[in-house]
Amino acid sequence: MHDALQDMLVTPNEMAAIDKDAADSGIDSFSLMRSAGMAVSAAALRLFPTASRFVVLCGPGNNGGDGYIAAEALAESGAQVALFSLGDPSKLRGDGAKARSACRLAVVDIGTYEPKSGDVVVDALFGAGLARDLPNSAQDVVRRVDASRIPVLAVDLPSGIDGRTGEVRGASFTAAHTVTFIAPKSGHVLMPGRALSGALEVFDIGIPARLVAARASDLRINGPAIWKQYAGGLEAGTHKYKRGHLAVLSGGPASTGAARLSAAVGLVGGAGLVTLGSPPEAMAVNASHLTAIMLKEIGSAADLGEWLQDKRVIAFVLGPGFGVGKKARDFALMLCDRALVLDADGMSSFQQAREELFEKIAASGGQVVMTPHEGEFARLFPEVAADASLSKIEKAQAAASLSHAVIVYKGPDTVVAAPSGRAVVNVNAPPWLATAGSGDVLAGIIGAHLAQGFPAFEAAAAAVWRHGEAGNRAGRSATAETLAQSIPPLT
Structure with missing residues (x-):
C-alpha cells in the first residue's frame, strides 16, 4: 500500500467517487477490476493451498466482476473451481459484463450450491457499497455456509455487512480473511463488521494516492x-x-x-x-x-x-x-x-x-x-x-x-x-x-x-x-x- 494511504479510512461513497475520478482521469476501469480479481485469486491460493474446491459466488455488480476474474485465474492455476451467480449474469453491464465474458467457466444459479467438506468460498456477492438487506436467496446461502463451517474469503467486505456502519443487513458471511482495495472502509473497523471480516488485507490496485487523498475525509485508523x-x-x-x-x-x-x-x-x-x-x-x-x-x-x-x-x-x-x-x-x-x-x-x-x-x-x-x-x-x-x-x-x-x-x-x-x-x-x-x-x-x-x-x-x-x-x-x-x-x- 502507498505510504500516503497508511491508516486511512474511506466511506463507500468516498470510494465510489475515487473510482469515478480514476476512470475520468483516463485509467482503464477494467484494468483496475482485473488487478482486484487477480489479488483475490492470489490470496485464495496463498491462504488455502489444500482446498479441494474454490466456490466463487458472484453478485450482480462490480464485486461480482472481481469474482469472475478471480474464478478464471484460479482455474488457470489448476485449482478446481465451481462458479455460482446471484441473478442472471447476462444482465451484467460494463466492466462486470466484460469480466463475465472473459471467464470461460460455466456458471449456475446460487440457489443450487450445497457446501461440501474441502470447499473454500470466495464471496464476491456484494462489496462495501451494500446499504440494504441481502436478498433472501443470498441469506439462504449464508446460512448454509455458516452451518457447514467451511472457510470464506471475502472480496472487499463480507456480503451482508453495511460498508458505512459495519452493521449486518439481514445476514452476513463470517470471513476468515477479507481482501479489500486501496484503503479500509469504515465497515471493516466498526463492530460487528470488524469481527466478521476476519484478517484484513488491503491491496493497492493502482489508483494514484493523490486521487484517494482528494476524496477521503479526515478519518483514520488510530495509531x-x-x-x-x-x-x-x-x-x-x-x-x-x-x-x-x-x-x-x-x-x-x-x-x-x-x-x-x-x-x-x-x-x-x-x-x-x-x-x-x-x-x-x-x-x-x-x-x-x-x-x-x-x-x-x-x-x-x-x-x-x-x-x-x-x-x-x-x-x-x-x-x-x-x-x-x-x-x-x-x-x-x-x-x-x-x-x-x-x-x-x-x-x-x-x-x-x-x-x-x-x-x-x-x-x-x-x-x-x-x-x-x-x-x-x-x-x-x-x-x-x-x-x-x-x-x-x-x-x-x-x-x-x-x-x-x-x-x-x-x-x-x-x-x-x-x-x-x-x-x-x-x-x-x-x-x-x-x-x-x-x-x-x-x-x-x-x-x-x-x-x-x-x-x-x-x-x-x-x-x-x-x-x-x-x-x-x-x-x-x-x-x-x-x-x-x-x-x-x-x-
Missing part, C-alpha cells in the same frame, strides 16, 4: 502516526513541572478508589506530578493509600477556585467515583477553560443540564475530552444515540459537534472525534479490557497527555491506543491494576 509529533523524548534538562502537573478530583470516603487509580495512571502515563484533590472527609483514607501522588484538600467550589490560581496545574480529571450531582456540575463548569477529562459521574451529572455544559465549553475555549460508554452516550446525547441511520463514527462526530468537546465513544471499536469532524477508530483493544476500573485507567492516561501539552484530540487518541496496548500486554487475566502496570511508553 502512533496520529500523535507522533507530540510524543518526543524528554530533554536532558527537564523537570517535573515541565512534564506537566495533573490534578484528579476524588469523591467521598466510600468511593475514592477510582480517582486514586486515575491519579496513579497519570504518573505512569507521563505526567511529571499528580495531585489528588480530596474532600475533607476523604483525606484520611486517601492519604493512607498514596505515596508518589500528592494530596490537596478540595472540598468546595471556593477551594477549587483558589487552586485554579496555580497555573502550573495544567490538566484535570473529574468524574471517576466523584458522585453525581450539583457539586460535579459546579466543578466541571469551573474547569471548562482548562484541559479537562470529564468522565463517568462528571458527564452523568449533566444529563438534565447539558446545554449549560456545552455552552460553557464553547465559550471557554478549553481542551475538554468526554469519555462516554454506550449507556452514558445515550443519556447525554439521546437524539444522536437514537438515530439508527448513523454509524458509530457519525454519532461520535455529531456528539463532538454538539458538545464542542472531543468525544471518546468507548467500546470494542472506540471512536475518537473532534468538533471539527476529525475522527479515528481504534482497532487494537482486546475484549478483556471490559473490566472494572478500565475506564478510570483510560481517563488517567488522557489526563497525563493533556498535562504534557497534547491537544485534546491527540491526547485522547494516543490514550485510547496505549490503553489497548496495555490490555494486550496484561493478557486475558487483566485487571485495572495490571493495566496500569502495562502501559507502553509513548515513544
Whole structure:
C-alpha cells in the first residue's frame, strides 16, 4: 500500500467517487477490476493451498466482476473451481459484463450450491457499497455456509455487512480473511463488521494516492502516526513541572478508589506530578493509600477556585467515583477553560443540564475530552444515540459537534472525534479490557497527555491506543491494576 494511504479510512461513497475520478482521469476501469480479481485469486491460493474446491459466488455488480476474474485465474492455476451467480449474469453491464465474458467457466444459479467438506468460498456477492438487506436467496446461502463451517474469503467486505456502519443487513458471511482495495472502509473497523471480516488485507490496485487523498475525509485508523509529533523524548534538562502537573478530583470516603487509580495512571502515563484533590472527609483514607501522588484538600467550589490560581496545574480529571450531582456540575463548569477529562459521574451529572455544559465549553475555549460508554452516550446525547441511520463514527462526530468537546465513544471499536469532524477508530483493544476500573485507567492516561501539552484530540487518541496496548500486554487475566502496570511508553 502507498505510504500516503497508511491508516486511512474511506466511506463507500468516498470510494465510489475515487473510482469515478480514476476512470475520468483516463485509467482503464477494467484494468483496475482485473488487478482486484487477480489479488483475490492470489490470496485464495496463498491462504488455502489444500482446498479441494474454490466456490466463487458472484453478485450482480462490480464485486461480482472481481469474482469472475478471480474464478478464471484460479482455474488457470489448476485449482478446481465451481462458479455460482446471484441473478442472471447476462444482465451484467460494463466492466462486470466484460469480466463475465472473459471467464470461460460455466456458471449456475446460487440457489443450487450445497457446501461440501474441502470447499473454500470466495464471496464476491456484494462489496462495501451494500446499504440494504441481502436478498433472501443470498441469506439462504449464508446460512448454509455458516452451518457447514467451511472457510470464506471475502472480496472487499463480507456480503451482508453495511460498508458505512459495519452493521449486518439481514445476514452476513463470517470471513476468515477479507481482501479489500486501496484503503479500509469504515465497515471493516466498526463492530460487528470488524469481527466478521476476519484478517484484513488491503491491496493497492493502482489508483494514484493523490486521487484517494482528494476524496477521503479526515478519518483514520488510530495509531502512533496520529500523535507522533507530540510524543518526543524528554530533554536532558527537564523537570517535573515541565512534564506537566495533573490534578484528579476524588469523591467521598466510600468511593475514592477510582480517582486514586486515575491519579496513579497519570504518573505512569507521563505526567511529571499528580495531585489528588480530596474532600475533607476523604483525606484520611486517601492519604493512607498514596505515596508518589500528592494530596490537596478540595472540598468546595471556593477551594477549587483558589487552586485554579496555580497555573502550573495544567490538566484535570473529574468524574471517576466523584458522585453525581450539583457539586460535579459546579466543578466541571469551573474547569471548562482548562484541559479537562470529564468522565463517568462528571458527564452523568449533566444529563438534565447539558446545554449549560456545552455552552460553557464553547465559550471557554478549553481542551475538554468526554469519555462516554454506550449507556452514558445515550443519556447525554439521546437524539444522536437514537438515530439508527448513523454509524458509530457519525454519532461520535455529531456528539463532538454538539458538545464542542472531543468525544471518546468507548467500546470494542472506540471512536475518537473532534468538533471539527476529525475522527479515528481504534482497532487494537482486546475484549478483556471490559473490566472494572478500565475506564478510570483510560481517563488517567488522557489526563497525563493533556498535562504534557497534547491537544485534546491527540491526547485522547494516543490514550485510547496505549490503553489497548496495555490490555494486550496484561493478557486475558487483566485487571485495572495490571493495566496500569502495562502501559507502553509513548515513544
